[in-house]
Amino acid sequence: KVQPSGPRAAEAADGEDLVYEHFSAFPLRQYGAEKFVVAAFPTFTAAVDDYFSKFEDQRATSEVEAKQQEKLSKVDKVKRDHEQRIGELQKAQEASEQKAELIILNAEEVDAAIAVIRSALAQxxxxxxxxxxxKEQRKTGNPIAMMIHGFHFEENRITLLLTDSTDDAAEEDLTAPAVEVSVDISLSAMANARAFFDAKRKSA
Known part of the structure; x- marks a missing residue:
């Protein structure tokens, strides 16, 4: 008798639900009944026919399942990418709002820094x-110079280090590190703040 065999997990009395893994003209030790369900057939031809008919069905089913899984994976990826973009937009909006508010809170100092740069360039x-x-003024402790963190010549901008040091600031705001805020030296402090609020609104 021929011995096609399938996993015991698919055990069925009539063999209809078996998932075949192998067929042989003789019983093989590695496919023993303790691990597999052994289906016996009267002839080798009958075993081969049954094996390959089920094999084709199983392969077709596997291909369908693989395609479904691929579609699900693509949907999951699109969903993750969408959620990531939303998260990035939210962070950008929060950053723009924070920078606008810091400029407003430090409007006098921001205008002073812009005025210093404008005056120097005018000369x-x-x-x-x-x-x-x-750099030299920073060494003397000049508060405006110490606030100026960087220069962006090609963009006509400077980067300022701003903090919330107002009397009603929360304790965590007072201890938080300064935020780097890039400002356009052709604009006033309030105009720069409006630009950040506009950036937040456009990214919404």
Whole structure:
């Protein structure tokens, strides 16, 4: 008798639900009844026919399941990407709002920093020399110079270090590190704040 065999997990009295893994003209030790359900057939031809008919059905089923899984994976990826984009947009909106609020809270100092840079440029001091002057002023403890963190010549902008140091600021705001805020030196503090609020609104 021929011995096609399938996993015991698919055990069925009539063999209809078996998932075949192997067929042989003789019983094989590695496919013993303790691990597999052994289906016996009267002829080798009958065993081969049954094996391959079920094999084709199983392969077709596996292909369908694989395609379904692939579709589900694509849907999951699209969903994850969408959620990630939403998260990034929310962070960008929060950052824009925070920067706008910090500019407003430090409007006087921001305007002073912008005025210093404008005045220096109006006197034909180039950006390289301006950086040197600001660096020297930091050493003397000049509060405006210490607030200026970086220069972006090609964009006509400077980066300021701003914090919420108002009297009604929460304790965590007072201990939080300064935030780097890039401002356009051709605009006032309030105009720069509006630009950040506009950026938040456009990204919504």
């Amino acid at each position: 034909s001091i180039d950006w390289t020399e301006l950086k040197r002057v600001v």
